[in-house]
Amino acid sequence: MKHLKTLALGTAVALGVSLGGVTPQVAQAEDANYVPLLTYRTGPFAGSGIHIANGMADYLHMLNERDGGIGGVKLAIEECETGYNAQKGVECYEATKGKNALVYNPYSTGITLQLIPKASVDKIPVLSMGYGLSAAADGNTFPWVFNVPDTYWDGASVVIKYIGQQEGGLENLKGKKIGYIFLDAGYGREPIPLLEQLAEKHGFELLKYAVPGKEMQNQSSQWLNVRRDRPDYMIMWGWGAMNPTAIKEAVKIRYPMDKFIGVWWSAGEDDAAAGGAQAKGYKALNFSGVGMDFPALQDIKKLVVDAGKSPTDVESMGGTLYNRGVLNSVIIAEGIRAAQEKTGKKVITGEDMRIGLESLNLDEARLAEIGLAGFAHPMKVTCEDHSGSHPVFIQEWDGEKFVKVTDWIEPMTDTVRPLLEAAAKEYAEKNAPWPERTEPCAN
C-alpha cells in the first residue's frame, strides 16, 4: 500500500512535470523566489536521477514548511522532466526562464553545455554542482556558470592522487596501466584531457573504454577488453543504468574491486548492491555526507516525506545520491540567502542570484547552523574561482553500505588550475566573440 502511495505521489509529481505544472506544495506567485529544477524521473537514467530529484526538491520544500522559505519569502519550486536529453533540457529551460527563474541545475553535462552560452544572455546563472564543463570554474571567463564544489578535473586528479598513495607515491605510477571506462557522452569524455595530461606527466598508460548510451546494459565487450588488458586500476565515469551493469561485469571478470574507483556519480548504493557480495571493496569519490544523522535531514523526513508531501521512499533517504541532491539545494538556498543579503531584496532575480552564488561561503559554522554539520567540506566561491577545487573523500562499499575510508583529499590544484584556465581561454576563442566579463565582483 505504501508502495502504491509512493507511486501515486510520484505520478502526481510526474504529471505536474509533464504538464508543465507546478508541484502542489507551492503555488507560483510573484512574491516567491522561483526555482526550476531540471530533473529526470523517467528513462534510462532515472535510476540515478530519481534520488537526485527527490533530494533537491525535498530540501527546498522543507525550507518552505519549516522556515516559510528563505528570508521570509517562499520558494516556488517547479520540476521539468528532461529525461537526461539535451534537447528536452533546452525545452525545459526555454519554457521556464520567463518566470523569473533564479538558477538552472541541468543535471547533465550535455544540457549544461547547451545552457552555458544562454546564461549570460538571459542573465540566469547555471549551477552544475560537481559536473558540466570543468573550464567553467574560471569565473573571469564564465561569470554565469558555477561548478562548486569541484570540477571533473578535480575529481580525476583526486583519483590519480589516491592511486599514487596506494602505490607509494605518484612516481610509482610510471609503467602502470590505468583503465578509464566512461559513458560515451559529454559527461564521460569531460575528464579525458586531464587524465591524458596526468598520464603523460606521471608515465602511466591510460586505457579508454567507451560505453555508448545505447549499450549501457550490454558491456561485455568493454569488460572483456579490460580482462585482456589487465589494467592495474579502473576508473569509472558512469551514470544511470551504466553503473550497476559495469559493477556486475567487473565482478564477472573477477576484476579486483578494491582497485575499481568510480566518480561521485557512480557512487549510488543501488549501483554497488547490483554486484552482490562480490562487489565489496568497490570505491567511489564523494563530497557529501551519507546517512540520516543530520538535523536538516530529520526535518525533511518529518515535515515533507512523512507528511506525504514528497514521492521519496523513506528508505532511500540518506543514500549517497539523495544526499547529493540535498547538498545541491543547500547551495541554491545559500546562494539565495547571500543574494538577499547583498542586494537587500527579498524577491531576487537571476542577476541577484549570480551575485549570491559568487559570494557563497558555506563554512563549518554555517553548515552547523543549518543542521548539516559535517555534511560537506566547507566550500567557498570567489569571483575568479567558481568551483573552489574542494577536497573530496573516498568511500568503499562494505557489502551493505558505503563507508568513508579516506580523509578529505585535496585535488591536484597546482596541475588542474592552469589547465582549467587554458581550457577556458580555448573555449572563449572557439566560441568567439565570447563576451568579456563586465559583471563587477561583489566580494
Added chain:
Amino acid sequence: MLYDIFVDPFVQMYQMPDFFLQVLWEGFVAGILYALIALGFVLIFKASGVFNFAQGIMVVFAGLTLVGLHENGVPAFVALGLTIVVMGVLAYGIERVVMRPLVNQPDIILLMATIGLTYFLIGFGEFIFGGEPKRMIAEELWLPTGSTAFEFGERGLVILQHIDIAAAVIAIIMVAALGIFFNKTRIGRALRAVADDHQAALSVGISLNQIWAIVWFAAGLVALATGIMWGARSDVSFALEIVAFKALPVLILGGFTSIPGAIIGGLIIGFGEKIGELYWGGLVGGGIESWLAYIIALIFLLFRPQGLFGEKIIERV
C-alpha cells in the same frame, strides 16, 4: 597496418586461447539473447507482416511486472504466473484496441500503431512501476547464479556464468516449442496463412482476431523470457528497451519470418560483433560493435536480399 589486420588478431587468438574461448562464449551468449529478442519480432511479423516496434518495451514491461509483483509480496512463482496472465491480457487488449480496427490497412499504419503502443507502454510502465531499475528475481525463480571457472596453464581462465548457461537452455527450449507450434499445430498453420494474406485467410474461415491475440501472447511470453534473462545480467530498467533493437541486424540477417533465421542470425551477429570488437576494434579506437552488426547483416544481404532464411517473395504486376 596489413599485419595488424590480417596477422596479429590470429596470433592473439593462438597465444591466448583461453581468452579466445571466453570471447566465443560471450559471443554465443550475446547471440542467444539477441535471438530471443528477435524471436518476438519474428512472431508478430509472421502473423501480421508488421515490424513490432513495441517488442523492446514488451521485454521491459514483462520484466517489470514480474519484479513489481514480487516486490509487493507476491511469491516468485505466483508472480511469474500472474505476469503470464498480464501478458495474455495485454495481448488481448492489443488485438481488440490496436490491431482489430486496422485489419487490411497498409503495413505502415500497423507499424505506426506499434510505435504508438511503445510510447503508451513506456508511460504506463513508468506510471505503475516508477522509473527506477529493479533487480531481477533470478534466485527466487530457481535460476542458477554464480559462475564456474576453468583454469588451465599459468594464467588460462574461462569463466562461465550459470545464468548464461540457463539462458542458452531456455532459448533452445523456446525455439523448439515455437517450431512445433508453427509447423505441427492447426493454429500454427492458420497463423502462416494469415501472414500470407489477411483477406484470403478470412475467406477460408480463419479467425484473424484469435490468431493475432495468440501470436501477441506468444510474443509476450518470449518478451518475458528475454526480460528475465537480460534482467538477470544487468537490471530491469527502461534502458533495456534500447538494447532490444540489437535484434534489428539479426532480423535483417536471418529474415523477418524465420524462427531458425532468428537463431542463426543471432549467433552470427553475437559471435561477429564480439570477435570483431575484441580483435579488430582496437585498430579504429574500439566501440565498433554497435555498428559492426549492421555491416555483417548488410554483407549477407548482398548475397541473400531476403535474409538467410527469409521467404523470397516475387510480386508480379
